[in-house]
Amino acid sequence: MSATVETAATPPILEARHLHLSFGETPALRGASVSIKAGELLAIMGPSGSGKSTLLHCLAGILVPDSGEVHFDGARVDTMRESARSELRRRRFGFVFQFGQLVPELTAEENIALPLLLNGVGRADALGQARGWFDRLDLGGLERRRSGELSGGQAQRVALARGLVAMPDVVFADEPTGSLDSLAGEQVMELLVGAARDQGATVVLVTHEPRIAAYADREIIVRDGKVAALVGATG
């Protein structure tokens, strides 16, 4: 089995080539490669400590690999300066994490509006766009609630809306259902997949649950820092 999983004729929007990254003495990635097409929903699976989150963080420009390359939309991400990577994440990427990502002081609508505000959209306009997400996510009436006043599922849906509101090209979701029960988890996944499809966004999803990975177009398995297996493929 090749450590590299190649897909397809259309050029990938996001690609990692032979990534190596160690934390101190501990290697996390050992030559991982993956390429993702625009609009594709890729699930990265693997056991705990396999390096799947590290791979996602490298793809998203959060971590810089020790060696190897990351390309996004024709540009080298791994050689960019931190400020350029921050801007890339802010303007082109969206994120959904497992928990604790909402700013506790802000209301639900302000949390969703935050990426727009950061991109310079006016306050009224940003809040208007944010409010548009509430009915869609079945959160009507919760606009003024704080994160502490939302259930886990509700908070995760708010986080989802925040990840998508700025119309990102790629949404990175790291165990987005990890802290939810199966029903709430499925609800979040359906919304994520539906919204991403509507916007034509690419989704990179890290999960260790096959049930959640099943929402993806394609699954890869990371083991010992390498992309070890491909499960299913897009045409």
Added chain:
Amino acid sequence: MIRLGLRLAVTGGREAITRLALISVAVAIGSGLLLTTLASTNAFSAQNDRYAWLETGYPGAEPSAGTATSGTTASDPLWWQLHGDYFRGRLIARIDLAATGPQSPVPPGIPALPGPGQFYASPKMADLLRSVPRAQLGDRYPGTEIGIIGDDALPAPDTLIIVIGRDLADLANRSDAQLVRRISTTSPSECTTVCAPVGTDANGMILVLSVVAAALLFPVLIFVAGATRLSAARREQRFAAMRLVGATPRQISRIATIESAVATVVGVVLGFGLFAALRPLIATIPFSDERFFTSDLSLSATNVVLVAVGIPIAAAVAARVALRRVNISPLGVTRRTTPRPPRPRRLIVLLAGVAWLYYLAYFSDLPDSHESAKQAYAYLLGVFAIMIGLVVAGPWLTMIGSRFTARRAKRPAGLIAARRLADNPQSAFRAVSGLVLAVFVATCAIGIITTIVAYNAGSAGDPTYSSGTLVRWFDRAPEYLDPVTSISALAMTELLGIPGVDGVTAIHDATFDPDSTVKAPPVFVATCAQIATTPALGHCPVGVDVVSVEPDFGGAVIDTSEPMSEITWPASDLSTDQLSTMMIESIIVSTDGSTAAVEQARTALERLYPTSLGYAPSTISELNSRSTREINRYRQLANVVLLTTLPIAGCSLAVSIAGGLAERRRPFSLLRLTGVPLRMLRRVVSLETAVPLLISVVVSAGAGLLAAFFFLRAQLDERLQAPSLQYYALITTGLLASFAIIASTLPLLARLTGPETARND
């Protein structure tokens, strides 16, 4: 359980040790400052007692009928005369004495009474006598030095005292010498009516020090509390894990108490060590205008017990209270949600304090009474109420300010900061509350002091001449039987022969009549020929020989808008010849302001016209400083306090910011992962500290000025003067230091919110 608590406290890894060290340092600084305050209070009392013997012979220091007589009464009385003298602006206590027999009482600090032609000097005085030319100082004191006055007779190590033995007949003839049978043991603060001109009432200082202690201790408590809250989340997670394996809430509470007690006990021990080590250094701090004897800066047994037992108990109670705010269940820690927003009723205490001072200023007749202790307590009550009121109302004011800001925030940093402030204004305000109290106390004190100093300076505050013009006053009391009516040619030649002396003017009292019992307001006159040589005294109209003058050398309450040197006096009907038969009220000597000229002229005046009552010849600026001496001591105290409080308040600010950052490391680090630039997070942190800081400084400075305004209105019927530049400099320095502290915590933000935080938490 105790052993487990101890083990957890000291072997909990680097984080636990850091926390323990930080709390210990905070407690050490806190208890060190508390010990210093208590010891300073004791030192003021001790210094006050050391002044007691200088009250000898003053009616206010005599034991009243019916009270037990303190001090032994000698069978041979002692002739005693005390004067205040000056050298380079420093006060010298000069005692002339003559024994009437072998049993005459001996003052403390000297083995026996000096005989005629002998004197004892305090160590600093002896140094001066040795190092300064005799014409400038030594010639004022007849005789030779036979010994040094011991420490037990000195109020402060640098006090200038000279005890001169005089011929019995000579001293007995002096109008102000008194026959005393005992050396006073009544301190200046116990002295009731007429008291010695050299002592100071320590009660006022101690009273002020109690406000100081409150102003000082509050920031320290905030600092300690802030330090205990650091990394509280981690500790609480550990407690949750212990609950999971079966620990009861009671056991958890006990462990938490032991943990904080260990840190506090270590801190208190360090605090005592710090105090002991720095005591000689603290003694050199001029809390008022004199440093203390190190031995006076001591602690009573009650003080020691209070600090050694009180602080650990207070810390243990604080730890329990803090733990009650979180609910540690076996499944984790749940915070008891967002604290309830503060209500407007938090303003009540502040308003009540202001209303009380307003009442005292406009409606109460207490300020007109002469019960100064009652007045002081009444004002302190108001000041304390405002201090407590500011701390209680601060969160409400912060919330109102931040809600206003949140509604208008256009950028995410402003929005997040304002929301956080509005959400938990208590914690935001806590970070700056120490500064708030420091600013309030300093503003109030400086507002009052600036106004009183300006008020006392009267119209004489012309700096051009005040330090170079000497005034020798003569006694106008009817018992003064041998009035001086003219300056002899010899005296004039001697005075004018001193290098740097420009002129001499005699001011005559045209109304003085030793035989009259009617007290008429005095009319002072002087010749224009002399006035022309002493510019501090003003001018004559052209072609006039004699003018009526109303000299004001400061200390008097005269609302003259122009300095005396610019006044043109009205002509008098009297002739120059008539003046030569009139009693001289004062002699004014104008010099070039150099130390040599001033001191040599003073020495010459003292020899030519030995001081009969009160003070030796003084410059106008010395006269001014005499009337503002007490108030300048308070000003000095206010400055010392402000400079001590600011760094402590700064430490507590830094600890609070660091604590706030640690609390939010996860949401902040996730925001950074999503591309939020670090500078936006920096802006959030800066704004959430700067906004309450600025609101609080404005409110507390306003409250301080208001309290000063009411005090001055009631006590002096005087309008508040604008604070001096020094005040603005202090406030600006405080604010800049705070901003520097905020800036210094920002690198922590980068470290706390790095990608590894989001990965590992």
